Every structure is written in structure tokens, then in C-alpha cells.
Amino acid sequence: MHLMYFTEQPMSAYDASEGLKYGATALTFSNKHFDPVAGSRLYNEYLEQYVYAEEVGVDGIMLNEHHNAPFCMQAKANIFASVLAGATKRVKIVMLGNPLPLAENPIRLAEELAMIDMISKGRLVSGFVRGGGQEQLATGVNPAYNRERFEEAHDLIVKTWTVPGPFRWEGTHYQHRVVNPWALPLQKPYPRVWIPGVISKETIIWAAKQRYPYIALNTSIPQTKQIWKLYDETAAAVGYKSGPENRGYLARIHVAETEEKAIQNAKQFMWMQGEFTGLAHPVWANPSGYFSPSGRRSFVEFAVGRAKNPRGNPTFEEQRAEGMIMCGTPEQVLPRIRHLLEETRPGIMAVWGNDGNVSHRDSMTCIRLLAQEVFPQVREWAKELSLNSPFEAEAPVSIAYSKDLEQSTIAAE
Amino acid sequence: MTAWAERAIEIAGTKVHMTRGGKGPPVLVLHRDIGTPATSAFHEELAKSADVIVPHHPGWGRSPRADWMRSVRDLTVMHRGLLAELNIQEAVLVGLGFGGWIAAEMATMAPVDVAKLVLVGPMGVKPPQGDIFDQAIVSYIDYARAGFHDQKAFDKIYDAEPSTDQLEAWDIAREMCFRIAWKPYMYSQTLPHLLRNVKVPTLLVWGDKDRIVPQSAADRYLAALPNAKLEVIRDCGHCVDLEQPGRLAELVTPFIAR
Numbered sequence: 001m002h003l004m005y006f007t008e009q010p011m012s013a014y015d016a017s018e019g020l021k022y023g024a025t026a027l028t029f030s031n032k033h034f035d036p037v038a039g040s041r042l043y044n045e046y047l048e049q050y051v052y053a054e055e056v057g058v059d060g061i062m063l064n065e066h067h068n069a070p071f072c073m074q075a076k077a078n079i080f081a082s083v084l085a086g087a088t089k090r091v092k093i094v095m096l097g098n099p100l101p102l103a104e105n106p107i108r109l110a111e112e113l114a115m116i117d118m119i120s121k122g123r124l125v126s127g128f129v130r131g132g133g134q135e136q137l138a139t140g141v142n143p144a145y146n147r148e149r150f151e152e153a154h155d156l157i158v159k160t161w162t163v164p165g166p167f168r169w170e171g172t173h174y175q176h177r178v179v180n181p182w183a184l185p186l187q188k189p190y191p192r193v194w195i196p197g198v199i200s201k202e203t204i205i206w207a208a209k210q211r212y213p214y215i216a217l218n219t220s221i222p223q224t225k226q227i228w229k230l231y232d233e234t235a236a237a238v239g240y241k242s243g244p245e246n247r248g249y250l251a252r253i254h255v256a257e258t259e260e261k262a263i264q265n266a267k268q269f270m271w272m273q274g275e276f277t278g279l280a281h282p283v284w285a286n287p288s289g290y291f292s293p294s295g296r297r298s299f300v301e302f303a304v305g306r307a308k309n310p311r312g313n314p315t316f317e318e319q320r321a322e323g324m325i326m327c328g329t330p331e332q333v334l335p336r337i338r339h340l341l342e343e344t345r346p347g348i349m350a351v352w353g354n355d356g357n358v359s360h361r362d363s364m365t366c367i368r369l370l371a372q373e374v375f376p377q378v379r380e381w382a383k384e385l386s387l388n389s390p391f392e393a394e395a396p397v398s399i400a401y402s403k404d405l406e407q408s409t410i411a412a413e
Numbered sequence: 414m415t416a417w418a419e420r421a422i423e424i425a426g427t428k429v430h431m432t433r434g435g436k437g438p439p440v441l442v443l444h445r446d447i448g449t450p451a452t453s454a455f456h457e458e459l460a461k462s463a464d465v466i467v468p469h470h471p472g473w474g475r476s477p478r479a480d481w482m483r484s485v486r487d488l489t490v491m492h493r494g495l496l497a498e499l500n501i502q503e504a505v506l507v508g509l510g511f512g513g514w515i516a517a518e519m520a521t522m523a524p525v526d527v528a529k530l531v532l533v534g535p536m537g538v539k540p541p542q543g544d545i546f547d548q549a550i551v552s553y554i555d556y557a558r559a560g561f562h563d564q565k566a567f568d569k570i571y572d573a574e575p576s577t578d579q580l581e582a583w584d585i586a587r588e589m590c591f592r593i594a595w596k597p598y599m600y601s602q603t604l605p606h607l608l609r610n611v612k613v614p615t616l617l618v619w620g621d622k623d624r625i626v627p628q629s630a631a632d633r634y635l636a637a638l639p640n641a642k643l644e645v646i647r648d649c650g651h652c653v654d655l656e657q658p659g660r661l662a663e664l665v666t667p668f669i670a671r
Binding site: 027028137140142143144145281282283284287288289296297299300301303304306 | 549550551552553554577580581583584585587588590591592595596
């Protein structure tokens with residue numbers, strides 16, 4: 001079991017009433033409400049929390065990025081990954097991930113990631129994402145070619161990492177005269193790639209075909225089971241048997257010394273979901289062409305307010321009852337986690353511990369309790385249930401490096 | 414009422430759907446970014462004295478998408494292919510909004526086979542003041558409504574609560590706009606230069622309450638086109654043909670006949 005810590009790095013230091021007044025806290029919500037003095041303080045607090053997480057024993061730090069929104073201060077995940085490469089010694093730096101379609105030059109991304117891998121002495125996990133819909137709008141990237149760009153940029157980066165240069169790349173979305181960066185990853189054949197997602201089928205199938213672990217981002221247990229069913233079927237079709245080493249899960253878990261305190265802080269998970277701070281327009285999250293055509297009809301109804309969000313919009317109490325938010329003392333959350341492990345069998349778990357206005361002090365307490373009073377038991381259970389991480393299972397980095405594929409599949413290729 | 418015929422013609426591998434009706438000189442009507450109603454009052458008025466051809470742009474309405482298309486010029490060449498397939502030697506081009514951009518591009522490619530050019534609130538050039546309204550950050554209904562000064566005219570055509578089929582069609586249309594006109598959004602940086610070759614008589618029409626394409630864009634067209642004049646329609650939004658079809662036809666019909 002690989003256990004890591006995650007926070008969205010919320011930019012909570014602004015007047016939430018401004019967001020409510022404006023009616024949105026994303027994309028066009030003015031950055032005049034951004035306070036760089038508070039921003040500087042928060043960045044340093046988050047860094048302190050990461051370093052502390054390593055100190056108290058987590059296996060990894062999960063990073064991500066978003067644009068034009070207070071819910072996440074990381075505008076470039078590679079920057080925090082670079083800082084952590086130097087500031088930490090042991091933890092995996094797990095990027096979930098770099099939004100590939102936003103890259104106009106994936107070679108630069110390959111270079112940056114190779115540098116991070118070398119500086120961290122081989123601790124990089126280089127996850128890739130499509131980027132949310134509004135990220136495309138915030139960065140001026142065409143949402144209609146999002147998936148094509150994602151796949152092509154991925155292929156180009158992997159080639160850059162594994163095939164000696166110079167070579168030329170004449171693709172659909174990327175053309176490069178000379179691919180030959182003098183920075184290559186330390187890990188061979190290349191750093192592990194994990195693919196996070198919410199539930200988009202195309203991404204699950206793509207990840208399974210690549211044999212990349214898929215990280216389900218706080219989906220419900222029934223949804224998560226659906227994801228693994230599709231993943232497992234795809235894996236079988238391409239000739240390997242998937243297991244816990246292919247499965248990751250991001251859980252929202254806030255622990256505190258008392259239940260009361262934990263509940264109070266866990267309510268801050270609703271901060272990002274807009275309960276206190278306003279919401280984004282549906283067409284920002286799903287610009288035309290970004291969404292799977294199979295979801296078009298239900299989405300357009302949602303976008304004009306005729307239907308509920310297809311992803312649902314449950315209350316704090318509902319999310320707590322369903323285990324989408326876990327909170328309490330360590331003893332109180334453990335049975336919930338046990339249930340999740342038994343039901344969905346992940347080999348990778350990310351714990352999203354703190355959000356919104358949870359204080360630095362309470363965040364540090366949460367990290368300590370997670371690492372010292374929750375994770376040791378989770379590790380025991382993982383052993384009992386044979387929930388091995390990709391590292392423990394020594395899983396191949398990708399399908400191309402698999403030696404255990406079904407013969408028939410290899411013959412067919 | 415005109416008897417409208419429907420057919421699909423294969424152009425560059427894509428079945429382009431078109432509606433055709435009326436008698437007279439051929440008039441190609443190029444529709445907006447939000448698509449076109451099957452027929453409209455404006456089409457009816459034109460068809461009284463012209464052979465009116467209304468194709469659905471590939472990727473809009475009943476014409477399937479050509480996945481390979483990457484620019485408005487690709488779309489333009491498709492419509493030139495359509496005219497060739499129909500064996501039309503010379504046509505009047507009427508471009509509505511986004512269709513105006515296509516009509517202008519068509520004219521730059523072969524200025525001699527365009528009989529007359531009518532551009533109604535055309536996109537295609539960067540307005541000297543203001544920007545072309547960005548549909549990416551508003552809902553489908555809000556964008557379509559922004560094309561109307563008189564909201565009752567919108568209700569009459571699309572219904573006060575447009576159907577889910579219509580919403581889907583708008584989402585598909587929007588996706589096509591992104592696929593071929595994402596950046597720069599809804600204009601070409603080279604078109605104003607190429608327009609200087611277009612000596613064909615041109616009628617520019619603008620609604621004075623156009624919120625989609627700032628009227629300043631008309632100045633850019635007038636400066637580039639040596640033989641153009643501008644008519645401004647009062648109390649009218651961007652979708653002139655849908656909001657004031659009679660008034661538009663009163664301007665266009667004599668201009669074509671002249």
C-alpha cells in the first residue's frame with residue numbers, strides 16, 4: 001500500500017462573500033481578490049506541511065494544478081514538485097498530474113520532469129491529466145482537441161524519455177524539428193505514470209490499455225467498483241490481470257483530536273464545492289468538445305439548469321453518510337477506511353486531509369494523526385488483504401514493458 | 414410559400430445537406446455559428462425572386478462533421494466545392510454573422526464569380542473597438558439570446574424555453590466553432606488584406622444593437638472593400654435575418670436585382 005498526503009492548496013484568504021456576490025469563484029472571478037501577502041504565507045505553510053508529512057512517515061506527496069480559481073493555488077505542479085525534490089529526502093513526489101493538453105511544447109514538460117526526477121534522486125511519479133474544462137479556457141487551449149492532445153503529448157513524452165535523440169516529431173497537434181533534450185529521467189525505463197480521473201470512461205480505458213494505475217478521485221464506492229470493472233475488463237482484453245497495484249483512490253479524510261473539531265474542519269471540504277464560496281458556470285467546467293459526446297444530452301440540460309448535475313451535488317451530511325467525506329478521531333475513521341479497502345481493494349491511497357479555511361495548526365495535527373495513528377493500521381490491513389502498491393508488486397511501468405502478457409494477445413499484435 | 418427541396422451532396426467526402434427553393438438568380442445563404450432554422454421568413458422573402466440555396470455547414474445541423482477541418486478557410490473551400498457540384502457559375506453570396514466571414518473568404522478566393530456580396534453583421538475581422546462576443550463562457554441559451562435585441566423575436570423562433578434537441582444542436586455547433594475558429598476567435602488576421610481584391614458590389618448590414626459583433630468591424634470591412642456600402646438597421650440585434658427579416662429583405666432584394 002502506498003499512502004500519500006494531498007491538499008488542493010486552497011487560496012482561502014479572500015473574502016468569501018465576494019465570491020457569493022459575484023456568483024462564481026472560478027475562471028472570471030477577479031484576481032483583484034487575490035492577496036499575494038496571504039499567498040506567500042499559504043505557500044510556505046503548505047510547504048511546511050509537506051515536509052512534516054514526510055517527517056511523520058507518509059509515503060508520498062500528491063500534487064496537482066488548476067488555474068484562475070481560489071480552490072487551488074498551484075498554477076504549475078512542476079514548481080512544487082521541484083521545491084519538494086530539494087526539500088524532501090524520502091517521499092515519492094506524485095504529480096496527479098500535469099495537464100498535458102495545456103502544453104504547447106510537451107518536450108519542455110519532458111525536460112522539466114526529467115530534472116525533477118534527477119534532483120529528487122528518482123522519486124517522481126509523473127501522473128498526467130486532461131485538465132478540467134475551465135483550465136482549457138483559462139489557458140486558451142482548444143477544448144475540442146483535448147483528448148487528442150492528451151494522447152499525442154503522452155506518446156511524445158514517453159518517446160522523448162525512452163528513445164535516444166535526436167528524432168523528429170510530425171504529429172497532428174505537435175511538430176518538433178529536433179527532439180533531443182539533455183535531461184533524461186533517472187528512473188528507467190521511465191518514471192511511473194498514474195492517471196487520476198473522476199469517472200470518464202475513455203480515460204479509464206486508456207489508462208488500463210497503457211497499464212497505468214488509475215486513481216479514482218473520491219468517487220462513491222459503487223462508482224469506484226464500476227471503474228474497476230471497466231479497468232479489469234480492458235486489462236483482460238489487452239492480456240494482463242489487473243489488481244490492487246492498478247488501483248488508486250483519493251479519499252477525503254480529516255482527523256482531529258476530537259470528533260467535534262474534526263466535523264467542524266471537515267465541513268471545509270464543502271468550501272471547494274462552492275457551498276461557502278459560490279460556483280462555476282457548468283459550461284466552464286465542460287466547454288463544448290471537452291465532454292464525451294455520450295454525455296452531451298444530459299450535460300446540456302444541466303448547463304441550462306433543467307437537470308441536476310450528472311455528478312450529483314450531495315450535502316455534507318450525505319457525503320459523510322456515504323463515506324465520501326470521512327472525519328472524526330483516528331479510531332472513528334478507521335472502520336470506514338477498512339470498509340473502503342475491502343470493497344474497492346486499492347494499492348494506492350491518497351488522503352485529501354485539509355481544505356478551505358482549516359488552520360495551519362489543525363492541518364499539521366491532521367497530518368500527524370494520519371501518519372501516526374491511521375496509516376500504520378491501514379498498512380497492516382493492506383498486508384492482510386494483499387493490497388500491494390505498484391512498487392511492492394514491482395509492476396511494469398507500462399504495457400510496453402510487461403513480460404507477463406497473455407500469449408494470444410502478443411501473437412495478435 | 415416556397416416549395417423547399419432537401420438534398421445532400423458529397424463534398425470532399427462529407428454529405429453536405431442543403432435546402433433549396435425559389436426561382437431566379439442563385440443566392441447562396443451562409444448561416445450563423447448557432448446554425449439555421451430549416452427555413453425562415455428571410456429565406457421566404459428571398460425565394461420570391463431568387464434561387465435560394467441554404468447549405469448546412471459541415472458539422473452543423475444535418476451535415477455531418479468533417480473531422481479533418483481545421484479552419485474557416487477549409488469550410489469556405491467546401492462551399493466553393495458545393496457551388497461547383499451544383500454547376501453554378503456565378504452566385505450572390507449572403508453571409509449571416511459567422512456565415513458572413515465564410516462569404517467574405519469565398520469572395521477573396523475567386524472575386525470574379527461572385528455576383529454580389531451581402532454581409533450581415535459579419536465576423537471574420539478583428540473589430541477596431543470591442544471584441545467579438547465569446548460564446549465559450551456563457552450558456553447556449555444566453556449566447557443565442559445575445560444575438561437578439563428583441564427577446565420576443567427569439568421566443569418566436571426558438572421558444573422561450575428552447576428544446577433539449579436545440580440545446581444539443583447548439584453544443585455541437587459551438588464545438589465546431591472551437592474546432593475551426595478557436596484562436597484567434599472568430600476572425601482572420603489576413604482577411605482584411607485579401608479583401609482589397611474584392612471589387613464586387615457589397616452590401617454590409619448591421620443591427621445597431623448588435624452585441625455579438627461590434628459595429629466597429631463594419632469600418633474595417635468598409636476600409637478593405639473598395640465597393641461596399643453600409644446599412645444600419647435600427648433597434649435590431651445581431652441576428653438581423655431572424656429579428657427583422659422583412660426589413661433585411663427590403664434592403665437585400667433590390668440590391669441583388671440591381
